[in-house]
Amino acid sequence: MPVGVLALQGSFAEHLQALGRQPGIEPVAVKTAGQLQRVAAIILPGGESTTLRRLLDEAGLTGLLKARIQAGLPVWGTCAGAILLAARIAGETPHLGVMDITVCRNAYGRQIDSFSAAATIPPVSPDPVPLVFIRAPVIEGVGPGVQVLCQLDGRIVAARQEHMLATSFHPELTDDDSFYRYFLSFLS
Numbered sequence: 018m019p020v021g022v023l024a025l026q027g028s029f030a031e032h033l034q035a036l037g038r039q040p041g042i043e044p045v046a047v048k049t050a051g052q053l054q055r056v057a058a059i060i061l062p063g064g065e066s067t068t069l070r071r072l073l074d075e076a077g078l079t080g081l082l083k084a085r086i087q088a089g090l091p092v093w094g095t096c097a098g099a100i101l102l103a104a105r106i107a108g109e110t111p112h113l114g115v116m117d118i119t120v121c122r123n124a125y126g127r128q129i130d131s132f133s134a135a136a137t138i139p140p141v142s143p144d145p146v147p148l149v150f151i152r153a154p155v156i157e158g159v160g161p162g163v164q165v166l167c168q169l170d171g172r173i174v175a176a177r178q179e180h181m182l183a184t185s186f187h188p189e190l191t192d193d194d195s196f197y198r199y200f201l202s203f204l205s
């Protein structure tokens with residue numbers, strides 16, 4: 018099963034490596050419309066969301082990506098990828114705008130703008146999942162069709178809406194694959 022990772026900027030290599038550990042999955046680096054057309058699901062990696070948006074536009078991928086997601090392509094945005102998905106971004110205009118969440122960029126203060134934590138997220142794993150945050154956004158609000166998966170100190174850091182998954186943190190920077198298994202379950 019070909020599963021893509023948007024490979025324009027950010028932590029795509031780590032996602033491709035993690036996908037390569039999942040049985041039956043062919044990791045595909047997505048840089049072109051042809052590659053985007055053939056994947057059965059896609060991960061939008063962390064990085065810098067305004068840069069990612071610009072590169073998506075320059076590659077001519079924004080409209081196709083949005084259309085495929087709206088037609089049901091399973092998508093998982095991590096960190097900057099979650100910002101790309103959000104229908105609302107505090108103080109900014111949205112990018113893809115497909116997921117009914119409101120995000121606030123760089124929501125953690127300077128002194129803790131990168132940190133690790135762990136949380137038990139029952140739909141994802143019975144065991145605590147390590148969470149790595151790097152200048153992370155938080156999800157400030159969700160629409161009625163969105164399931165909150167994880168809150169940390171009362172702030173939403175993971176949510177699902179049907180075939181769309183958004184996480185503020187970076188599972189690709191840990192050796193815990195439970196979020197990959199959870200996301201790939203959207204395919205069945």
Ligand SMILES: NC(=O)CC[C@H](N)C(=O)O
Nearest residue numbers: 063064065066096097152
């Ligand atoms: N690790 C990340 O993806 C950081 C996201 C970045 N701070 C942004 O707002 O785009």
